[in-house]
Amino acid sequence: MSLNPRQYDVRELRRIAGAPRDGADEAPRERSLRQPNRNRAEQAARSAAFTELLQRQRGLRLSGDGSTPADAEDRPYLRAIPASPDAEREVGEWLGYLVDVGGHLRSRDALSYYDELGWVAPDAVDALTRRLEGFDAPRRDRPFTPADHRISLVSIVRIASCASD
Secondary structure (H helix, E strand, O other): OOOOHHHOOHHHHHHHHOOOOOOOOOOOOOOOOOOOOHHHHHHHHHHHHHHHHHHHHHHHHHOOOOOOOOHHHHOOOEOOOOOOHHHHHHHHHHHHHHHHHHHHHHHHHHHHHHHHHOOEOHHHHHHHHHHHOOOOOOOOOOOOOHHHHHHHHHHHHHHHHHHHO
């Protein structure tokens, strides 16, 4: 007869070993159960997004006249919101993410910041800002982190690539 450690009664083993009781009916856990490592999943998703970003940027540059333009000539990445269902879906997901994370005020500030960085043209910022009000405010919001801004950059390039598809 083999013994399966998963079938052991921990309380009985502790009683046999003479371990002191802590007064609870249930035996205390040796160590707390870990939550799944969400950081690894997040890192994998971000890595995949950045790989996609680089591939899209490289594809846009290679499909041009063959010369590599200067960085300033590539900006803003998003000059206008493309009129396509894919672009509308990407815009909705991105703005929903911004509002969920930072609320309406921080999202407007982030869009202005992206204008200053040259990621989004002023006309596109105005169009995006008007769309923010259509999203419900989150119960909790927090300041944006550098990771949030990187996600925004990937979203901006995805939206801009909808115009070239």
